[in-house]
Amino acid sequence: xxxxxxxxxxxxxxxxxxxxxxxxxxxxxxxxxxxxxxxxxxxxxxxxxxxxxxxxxxxxxxxxxxxxxxxxxxxxxxxxxxxxxxxxxxxxxxxxxxxxxxxxxxxxxxxxxxxxxxxxxxxxxxxxxxxxxxxxxxxxxxxxxxxxxxxxxxxxxxxxxxxxxxxxxxxxxxxxxxxxxxxxxxxxxxxxxxxxxxxxxxxxxxxxxxxxxxxxxxxxx
Numbered sequence: 001x002x003x004x005x006x007x008x009x010x011x012x013x014x015x016x017x018x019x020x021x022x023x024x025x026x027x028x029x030x031x032x033x034x035x036x037x038x039x040x041x042x043x044x045x046x047x048x049x050x051x052x053x054x055x056x057x058x059x060x061x062x063x064x065x066x067x068x069x070x071x072x073x074x075x076x077x078x079x080x081x082x083x084x085x086x087x088x089x090x091x092x093x094x095x096x097x098x099x100x101x102x103x104x105x106x107x108x109x110x111x112x113x114x115x116x117x118x119x120x121x122x123x124x125x126x127x128x129x130x131x132x133x134x135x136x137x138x139x140x141x142x143x144x145x146x147x148x149x150x151x152x153x154x155x156x157x158x159x160x161x162x163x164x165x166x167x168x169x170x171x172x173x174x175x176x177x178x179x180x181x182x183x184x185x186x187x188x189x190x191x192x193x194x195x196x197x198x199x200x201x202x203x204x205x206x207x208x209x210x211x212x213x214x215x216x217x218x219x220x221x
Contacts, residue, residue: 033062038092039088040094041059041063041095041096041098042065042089042096043098044081045067045068045072046071047068047070048102050102053066065088067080067081069123070120071101071105071111071127072154073126074099074161075161085165085167095178095179096179096180098182099181101155101158101183101185102185103147104188108150109147111125111130112131112147127150130150138153140217141221142221153213155182155184159197164205168199181198182194182196197209
């Protein structure tokens, strides 16, 4: 049998075993999931397979609405990301939107190094813009820590992008209770780091942004 076919069949076998185990341990688990989707949280994260939103936050299926792409980028021309955010905010009424990067991000490292990959180079250009905007800060950090610093800077910049989107601006203007956060996940220790860019409305973004950037510059390494 083709090894590829065997590996795919293994996924179905694992799925059946998992479903049976869940139903045995928690009878009615799947019936409950069918009822409705009412998450309080939206996670905007990296596509990296080592960063599963539900698992590392201890949330159940149905409790977090997820959008992922290479290096957790949100730009105003990305209708996929913006549509997902709008659905989460306006339809599902999430109360918290988290932009979550992670240390050791290969997309961020590629952008930092200016590596050529192909079509993805156009996507990583957004992170290179972050790199170029903060080049003097990055140059002042020891080389082995520059990728981690850019991961943090990228999260801060993407939080600003989400905050300035029409979706969040409109939500806050109509008084909707939705908070925006920027976090970084450490694959090396499993812990989330708060970048202290929590935005709850249309005011105060600029000083918070500046303080967060300064904290990256002054962080002990």
